Amino acid sequence: MNQTSLDVLQQLDPEFQYRELKGRELRDERLQQEQRDRIEAENQQFLAHLESLAAEKERAIAQHHAAVCRGNAVCAIASVTLLSFMLIPGLNRIAERTLKLYEWTTTSTTTTATTVTNATPQEISKTTTPAAQTKVVPFKPLKQHRGLHFLDDSPSGSYDYTLERDGSTAVPIPSPCNGVIGRVWFQGRTGNLSTGFGAGQIVEVACDGGKLWLFGHLIKGSQTKQPGDRIIKGEALGIQGQTGRTSGVHVHNQIHKYSIGTDGIPVRGDRITDRSQTRPLIDDYRDFLATGGTSN
Structure with a gap:
């Protein structure tokens, strides 16, 4: 309440001052209650979203197991793909980097990928065919x-x-x-x-x-x-x-x-x-x- 509002309020009769203050108190309580209700509704909506995601995950897992049990290869591949996108979104990036590492470190000699990866540029030259x-x-x-x-x-x-x-x-x-x-x-x-x-x-x-x-x-x-x-x-x-x-x-x-x-x-x-x-x-x-x- 600013100073101008206080000056106006003090000019009123005590009864009107009481009513005005009481009305403002009730309005503040109502606004606070509305804010609490809104936050509670948002929390409920967020919890419902989490439950929906959990249900989707369970359905995908169930579909995967069902497809494997039936021996349906197409359904099994589709469900595994769905799981990969839901549970491990970085799988494709990891696979791509692994492939690049394999292409870089693999030569026609018998050296392994681990050996070449840890080698110096001079050692890499020694493992490259003429x-x-x-x-x-x-x-x-x-x-x-x-x-x-x-x-x-x-x-x-x-x-x-x-x-x-x-x-x-x-x-x-x-x-x-x-x-x-x-x-x-x-x-x-x-x-x-x-x-x-x-x-x-x-x-x-x-x-x-x-x-x-x-x-x-x-x-x-x-x-x-x-x-x-x-x-x-x-x-x-x-x-x-x-x-x-x-x-x-x-x-x-x-x-x-x-x-x-x-x-x-x-x-x-x-x-x-x-x-x-x-x-x-x-x-x-x-x-x-x-x-x-x-x-x-």
Whole structure:
């Protein structure tokens, strides 16, 4: 009750003051009772919903047991599917990750999935067959050049260059090795050197027994693989573009260490900034591009 209401009330006769106060008290009690009734109704509705879910669960279990007892395979499969969606909604995701882990760790040798998962990149290379190590997808040779308007944040070990084929810069980028796709993601905002930032569309490739390559500034949506997919040396991983911060079409490369996650997908590690380590890899890759996959 505000001060104005109190002033008005005090001007009334005592009998009217009593009636007014009593009326307000009754109204407050009625409002409180209505609020309690509403909360009680909502609680009852929630309990009824829980009971309905429990009943649906019991019916699904009963249908499953009945189908198994009758030997009706179709009904049994349907009821198990229903149970999987009701009781373990993450089953499909777990199965997908397990499959990716199996594909990554299984080779033609006798090594087990557990052994390869815990192995270092060098140990993984030892368990890969020679045929898998040398398999290359041929492609038309690509020309490369450095553009004066491209930034190369030396001496971080990264490299920027433009790829061309028959005068066109909209060319697919071949994988530098046989390996597994790591993260596929978009960094920053597309724009010029003043308005943009980041490397735009990025695809990471973890080489068997080697390093992880990060390719930036690809055309958004041009990536051909998803995280955990296998890729062959020379196979296209995306199309060169100018997403992120750039003043022209080119590709950005930086090289990292990596490990293997529990889901079988490579995890990018520390960036290698020593150019004595990164430059030979880049030079070999550029020779590979210039020869259309005929060089190692």
